[in-house]
Amino acid sequence: QVNVYRKMLAAAISSILLEYGCDTAEKEALGTLTEMIQAFITEIGALSKSFCELSGRCEPVIADVILGFVEMGYDFSNLDGYIKSNKHAVLPALQPQQPQKQLNMLSAGTKQPLPPHIPQHFPPFPDPHAYVRTPTHKQPVIDYESVREKAAIQKRDIEKALTKFLAKTSPTHNLFDTDEANIFPLVATKPVYPPYLSALLPQDQIFDPEDLDFDPKSQIIQQQKNHDKAKKRIKPG
16 A cells, blocks of 8 residues: 555655656656655654754744754755745645445355444454354264164174174185185184084073173183093093
8 A cells, every 4th residue: 555645755756856857767766765855854853853842842843843954964044945936846636546445245144343342443343254153063962872873883884894804814715716706705714623512511591702701712722621521531332
């Protein structure tokens, strides 16, 4: 955004250059002159303000400005004659610019007005979607049926994953004669020796192997020990 005061200062410098016979000026040179004049005026104003406050006044007068020129070492004797001359060009007044309308094409919701404790010169609130809290996740379902269904699905997925893992790491049987079409591998079962021993052992209660600490190796070793004991008890007739 262009500063209005700097723009007017550049126009005044351009008018002075035209008075002294300059027809054109480069943009960089004009910008340098504008910067120098702006720094000079700022320094004169600061010194005038300092002398004004030193004299116990609030607003500077012409005497304070003269002391500022003297402090900076500038000769202002010809300034009065230059001001009274009629060679100055009148600068045109600045045209008021229309404020640019802010197109709010993607407005979402209605903007809220400022509450009473906020001054009205503060900027308005943005669109509600910029600060209203919107949860990005669903609340977990905690009812009994959904939890049981989710647990059953997780159990089924785990069983499928373990079955695929065993099919890839353990010996398998193929449903087809060729080894290339091993699409549906079957996990090879380990035969229990002797196979009829589990039927001969009495059990007071049938347990689910999933509810117990089931170890197949220890079961096979125990079955072999029981088989050896049974052989020793049987005497040849």
